[in-house]
Amino acid sequence: MGRPHRRDRMSQLTSAEHDLIVAGLSQRASLIELMLRDLYGERELIRAGIVPGEMVFSDPQFVPSAWSAPRGQKRLLLACGFTLTRASTGWTLVNTTADTPLAEPLGDSRAVHTAIKNEIAHRYADGLVVALASTGNGAFTPNHESFAHHLGIRLVDPSSLTVHAGSLVLNDGSQRERVDAVLRLIPSLEMDPLDIRAQAAFAVSGISATAHRGAVAIANPIGAGAVENPVLESVLDDVARFFFDEPLHLSAPRTIWFGNEDEREEAFSRPEEFTLTHRSGASRSIPTNSRDDDAQQLLAAIREKPWDWYARETLEPSTEPGFSVQAVCVLGQERVQTVLLTASETASDLQGAKA
Numbered sequence: 001m002g003r004p005h006r007r008d009r010m011s012q013l014t015s016a017e018h019d020l021i022v023a024g025l026s027q028r029a030s031l032i033e034l035m036l037r038d039l040y041g042e043r044e045l046i047r048a049g050i051v052p053g054e055m056v057f058s059d060p061q062f063v064p065s066a067w068s069a070p071r072g073q074k075r076l077l078l079a080c081g082f083t084l085t086r087a088s089t090g091w092t093l094v095n096t097t098a099d100t101p102l103a104e105p106l107g108d109s110r111a112v113h114t115a116i117k118n119e120i121a122h123r124y125a126d127g128l129v130v131a132l133a134s135t136g137n138g139a140f141t142p143n144h145e146s147f148a149h150h151l152g153i154r155l156v157d158p159s160s161l162t163v164h165a166g167s168l169v170l171n172d173g174s175q176r177e178r179v180d181a182v183l184r185l186i187p188s189l190e191m192d193p194l195d196i197r198a199q200a201a202f203a204v205s206g207i208s209a210t211a212h213r214g215a216v217a218i219a220n221p222i223g224a225g226a227v228e229n230p231v232l233e234s235v236l237d238d239v240a241r242f243f244f245d246e247p248l249h250l251s252a253p254r255t256i257w258f259g260n261e262d263e264r265e266e267a268f269s270r271p272e273e274f275t276l277t278h279r280s281g282a283s284r285s286i287p288t289n290s291r292d293d294d295a296q297q298l299l300a301a302i303r304e305k306p307w308d309w310y311a312r313e314t315l316e317p318s319t320e321p322g323f324s325v326q327a328v329c330v331l332g333q334e335r336v337q338t339v340l341l342t343a344s345e346t347a348s349d350l351q352g353a354k355a
Contacts, residue, residue, distance in 0.1 A: 078330065103185040116330055132156055
């Protein structure tokens with residue numbers, strides 16, 4: 001017999017599992033929205049000692065110029081993406097995407113299109129909404145084109161946009177139109193050369209300040225990638241209790257941030273249970289022989305910049321049929337709509353969860 005079709009594997013979810021996943025992801029989406037607003041706003045989480053400042057400020061995805069939430073926006077995030085896998089302990093979150101979730105293939109789904117189309121109609125009424133994308137060579141990907149087509153909005157390149165008289169303007173031949181909202185398919189760090197030192201080929205000069213004045217809405221906002229930081233998982237349950245007075249509904253592999261010396265020693269005392277990862281994404285096993293030359297060099301690098309390192313618990317596979325689930329949450333003004341999209345076999349996902 002051949003392998004089950006992805007849709008068949010999705011049908012293996014029990015109603016209880018489905019409800020748990022939807023509730024857990026809705027909670028996560030709401031939580032990272034609140035966290036994003038706080039980290040770029042009042043920073044109560046840092047002042048309360050729940051989130052160490054070094055954990056946030058040392059992250060390249062944190063954009064200091066995005067300080068303070070844009071005025072007049074009830075929601076900052078439009079959507080976020082998640083990947084879960086079935087491990088021995090149950091359904092476990094292994095990845096979060098908040099910077100450019102709509103640029104991913106998952107954003108090219110009819111259910112996601114419908115949810116986003118309804119939401120942008122509610123948020124921006126009759127305003128001009130554009131999807132901003134670029135591959136650097138003047139061409140758009142099929143995913144980008146499909147996304148804009150199904151939403152009924154224009155797909156534009158950064159070279160088509162300028163800031164003029166305090167507004168974001170679309171230059172369409174001899175005509176200029178004021179843009180009310182931008183659905184961003186370009187990473188934050190490639191958006192604005194004035195505030196972020198972005199690459200000029202992708203950037204729109206002055207768009208960040210224009211958004212802060214409330215003259216244009218950007219979804220997801222510049223700097224949203226800060227909540228993708230994997231080390232935040234080590235404090236996220238405390239963040240949930242701070243905002244919601246309840247724990248997380250969905251677990252994730254235990255993460256130890258090496259900026260915390262006590263927890264760092266715990267990871268080194270149980271090297272077989274964790275995988276060591278640098279902020280760049282490079283992973284390796286935790287050395288068991290500290291006298292080895294390679295181990296010595298690694299330990300020296302960790303001592304020099306401990307905040308750049310973390311250890312993540314290795315997941316054990318489930319004894320039940322294993323597969324992973326990918327999902328997109330669309331954050332409406334009143335509720336979060338969670339769309340479960342695809343399922344794939346688990347082996348590679350469990351390997352990825354070790355990183």
